[in-house]
Amino acid sequence: ILNVEQSPQSLHVQEGDSTNFTCSFPSSNFYALHWYRWETAKSPEALFVMTLNGDEKKKGRISATLNTKEGYSYLYIKGSQPEDSATYLCAFTGGGADGLTFGKGTHLIIQP
Amino acid sequence: DAGVTQSPTHLIKTRGQQVTLRCSPKSGHDTVSWYQQALGQGPQFIFQYYEEEERQRGNFPDRFSGHQFPNYSSELNVNALLLGDSALYLCASSLSDLSNQPQHFGDGTRLSIL
Numbered sequence: 001i002l003n004v005e006q007s008p009q010s011l012h013v014q015e016g017d018s019t020n021f022t023c024s025f026p027s028s029n030f031y032a033l034h035w036y037r038w039e040t041a042k043s044p045e046a047l048f049v050m051t052l053n054g055d056e057k058k059k060g061r062i063s064a065t066l067n068t069k070e071g072y073s074y075l076y077i078k079g080s081q082p083e084d085s086a087t088y089l090c091a092f093t094g095g096g097a098d099g100l101t102f103g104k105g106t107h108l109i110i111q112p
Numbered sequence: 113d114a115g116v117t118q119s120p121t122h123l124i125k126t127r128g129q130q131v132t133l134r135c136s137p138k139s140g141h142d143t144v145s146w147y148q149q150a151l152g153q154g155p156q157f158i159f160q161y162y163e164e165e166e167r168q169r170g171n172f173p174d175r176f177s178g179h180q181f182p183n184y185s186s187e188l189n190v191n192a193l194l195l196g197d198s199a200l201y202l203c204a205s206s207l208s209d210l211s212n213q214p215q216h217f218g219d220g221t222r223l224s225i226l
Contacts, residue, residue: 031211032212034215036215043116043202043219044155044202046214046215049212091154093212095211099159099160099168099211100211101157102147102157105154
């Protein structure tokens, strides 16, 4: 059974501050790492799909890095805004057509 | 351009009954995956359909079965419902069966078993 761990489980951040959280996954047999944002009462939204070791992706104020050799990815949010409040999920896959194994998510609350 | 649509939104069943959940993929997508999200957990992969065939399956019993139609829409069937089947069921579509493609999710079906 694959183990994908996310930390912290929840996080309160002041508006305007920057923050980051971690996704740990198996370092062997890596194929892709996904990040999703899930706002309350909405469906999960894809942020990034990362496949190469050392890859860094950016979307507005959100960026992510990937280390496949040690099995972790960081998600960074710069200058947090209230609309960033959501659960952030990462998902690992070890094969071309395998399903995704999700972590439990990091629940982020931005306080005005 | 319609995204992924799921029906029904909510469903209440009793133990032992059978249920069918439906999903229409995003326009242009040919692959549909189903996930179960229990309270406090991340989504768990049930199975994936591509070209009307089940391509991959997660760790779920045979009570969970599915189907994909020629128009790429899909159904998830669960037989002999148990209390533990109460969960949010998410459908996701993608451009291909390769897992380096982002998944586009529907809003889910909330299934409650009494």
